Amino acid sequence: MGDSADHTHHTRFRIPRVMWEAYGRVAERLGTDRSALLLDHVRADIREYGDERDLADLEAAEQELAERRARKGGRPRRSAQADS
Template sequence: MDDQKLPPAKTPTRPIRVPIPMWEAYGRVCARLGTDRTPDLLDHMRERIQQHGDAQDLADLESAEQELAERRSRKGGRPRRT
């Protein structure tokens, strides 16, 4: 049997601590921009990794992008906003 880890069946959620008024305001701003919090946060994370990441961080980002692309293709999901 292969010892390689299989990815989980779906992307895990990550709780963060944010004051409720800030979270609500952020949701409204994202809605006005035609997006929601998840893709906006993912875009921010990508930018930070691309700007400040080392070789391992960039390799992990590439791996994550492949995982997201595979998940979208299975679900018929939307393409990433550019």
């Protein structure tokens, strides 16, 4: 496999299944998915509470995501939010 910076990290955490399912329905109503919502939350916490290193790592991660999306044809737009 390649360098760990060459792919997004897959992580696991424990959450009650019923809560995860509810979060999925909420995300669907917002026209997005749980991953996008979680990424937005992580970004917001890093911006609010992060130090210089955390903010630099966030910038590097955003660049990596932009490059990945460019190779894959981009991320679909949030159509439901645009309609709201």
